[in-house]
Amino acid sequence: MTYSRRNILQIGAGAALIGGFGFRAAYAALPTLKKKDSYKVGFAQTESNNPWRLAQTQSMKDEAAKRGWQLVYTDAAGSAAKQVADVRSMIAQKVDVILLSPREEKPLIPAVMEAKKAGIPMILVDRNVDQSLAKAGEDYAAFIGSDFIKEGNMAAEVLTKAMGGKAKLIELQGTTGSSPANDRKTGFMDYIKAYPGMEIIASQSGDFARDKGRQVFETLYQAHPEATALYSHNDEMTMGAIAAMEAAGKVPGKDLIIATIDGTKDAAQAILDGKVLVCVECNPKFGPAAFAAIAKMADGEKLAPRLVNTDRVFTKENVAAYLPEAF
Structure with a gap:
């Protein structure tokens, strides 16, 4: 199917055309999360080849265990295509919510939009996506990360x-x-x-x-x-x-x-x-903040679109005190 300029203008009132990613419903409702005793949480990790990623994953596992929630964990091994497939698998498994650390800003847009279409809330952690293609608070619940x-x-x-x-x-x-x-x-x-x-x-x-x-x-x-x-x-x-x-x-x-x-x-x-x-x-230890955000969504609270971590600056004057907690 082809679209004329008039077609696109007509569609524009209810949808946005996004390059090669198809049409994004501009006013589709953001998925919500029902209140339950336990949740099945998907965590789509980008890779596990360095201490930062390992610390992030462990933080997610620790927090899931602490709350008694199920964690469905995948590792994209540095492949954006695999990470999209990982999210699709989570959608098929009907997880309650998805935590995604997108490898790249544009290639993960289809995964974000498919989760929204499936009615599954998504929170992006530590990395964001291109805001001209998918927006926090509109297409996914929130971004949690550093500035x-x-x-x-x-x-x-x-x-x-x-x-x-x-x-x-x-x-x-x-x-x-x-x-x-x-x-x-x-x-x-x-x-x-x-x-x-x-x-x-x-x-x-x-x-x-x-x-x-x-x-x-x-x-x-x-x-x-x-x-x-x-x-x-x-x-x-x-x-x-x-x-x-x-x-x-x-x-x-x-x-x-x-x-x-x-x-x-x-x-x-x-x-x-x-x-x-x-x-x-x-700081890679996203588990507490991510799971607290899920709990807030379940309580019917609207998350701020962007939740920013506070990062410190380490030099020879203060690094000795930090070393015991370094990952």
């Missing part, structure tokens, strides 16, 4: 001050198309634009992975030996980069000043060891 733009901004502030406003930076970006990668870059760039001496001379995705981060950094640093600082979108890539620096006979924290994000135990220790300047926290 990734603020994280990038805070990392930039500490690094810029330490460098006196002058640095030649290598940037290790997270997964291409993911909300944390997009926003952490935006937040960092927004801050340093007021400092012409802060120059990003090389930037590439390390996919939030330690091995990929090491390989990408090694290549970028060989091409840009004049680099004086590193901004990495997560601690796993940072630790890979540190390994590459040390293998090349360089001293992290001296030859290159490092800003990173997450708050892993490895990064906290690296701050204590003088290898990392600053680590901005991104």
Whole structure:
């Protein structure tokens, strides 16, 4: 079927055309959750190849066990296509609610819209989807997560001050198309634009992975030996980069000043060891907040579309106190 301009304008009163994703009912009701003693909760994880993800998953399992609720857990192994299939499987299993950590902003839109169509409430955790295609409070109940733009901004502030406003930076970006990668870059760039001496001379995705981060950094640093600082979108890539620096006979924290994000135990220790300047926290322990939000929905409360975690900034001045709770 084809649509003329007139057809689309007529449809526009009750639906929105969304690229290749089909039609989204603009005024369809947000699914609700009935009050019950126990719930069957789906958690569609994006991957399990790093400490942050493992800590997040364990937090979900712990909270489900604490409440006596059933958790249907899937691991997309880094594949957006599999994650869409995982959500479809949860819909088929008639879970009561779905918690989704979308790998990328656009490819997970079909999963979000299919859950809505099936009448199953969905909460996005730690990563969001493209708000021009699916909106919190309209197409899914809420997004619970960090302010990734603020994280990038805070990392930039500490690094810029330490460098006196002058640095030649290598940037290790997270997964291409993911909300944390997009926003952490935006937040960092927004801050340093007021400092012409802060120059990003090389930037590439390390996919939030330690091995990929090491390989990408090694290549970028060989091409840009004049680099004086590193901004990495997560601690796993940072630790890979540190390994590459040390293998090349360089001293992290001296030859290159490092800003990173997450708050892993490895990064906290690296701050204590003088290898990392600053680590901005991104807390992975979403279980309590996510399950509390489900309970509120069951009580008939409308969730705020965006529930933002409070993240801390760790430097050598305060990281020792944090280390015992680091993941």
